[in-house]
Amino acid sequence: MKKKSADELIQECARDIVREIEHWKYINEHGCNDPHWPDGVNMNLTRNHIIYDKKEIARLCVENSNEFPEEYYLPTPPVVDDRYMANLKQKERVEFLRRMGDELTKEKNRYDDTQLKLT
Numbered sequence: 001m002k003k004k005s006a007d008e009l010i011q012e013c014a015r016d017i018v019r020e021i022e023h024w025k026y027i028n029e030h031g032c033n034d035p036h037w038p039d040g041v042n043m044n045l046t047r048n049h050i051i052y053d054k055k056e057i058a059r060l061c062v063e064n065s066n067e068f069p070e071e072y073y074l075p076t077p078p079v080v081d082d083r084y085m086a087n088l089k090q091k092e093r094v095e096f097l098r099r100m101g102d103e104l105t106k107e108k109n110r111y112d113d114t115q116l117k118l119t
Contacts, residue, residue, distance in 0.1 A: 006064040013053040013060075014071035020050045021111075024077045028109050031087035038097055038104060040084030047077050080109050 004012070024046045031039045057072045085104045088094050097104060 006060045006066060010057055010060050010066060010069060013057045014069040016053045017050055017057075017071045017074060020046050020053070021074060021077065024050075025111055028080075028086060028111065031085060031090065033090075033093070035093055035096060036100075038083050038102055039086045040080040040082040040105075043077070043080045043084065043109070044082065047079065050076050075112055075114065077111050078109060081105055081107065084109065 024043055027039050027043050027046065032042050034042055054072055054076070057068060060066065061068050061072075083102055083105045085094065085097075085106055086108075088104070088106060094104065
């Protein structure tokens, strides 16, 4: 198997950032179906993927004297309360999480498109 070039890896990470931001926004609005974890846990995991991709881009760009892609500068979503649930209508899932001791919250999270921080 051919090893990917730095440019290919940078572009792959850039695409991942866009995809993960959209995924974070989707979970924030609609929730997800993970039966064992509240939506907030999954949103923070998605956020961590974005941070990882940004760090990989930074490393690759510095090592190879490449320009940073514009996706690198997209705002990183905020940390979310792990107990956040976008959709409390998923009765079985909500009841399971509550039985596991989770005190769930429905307080919406805001993604600021103008924020310019790495983390």
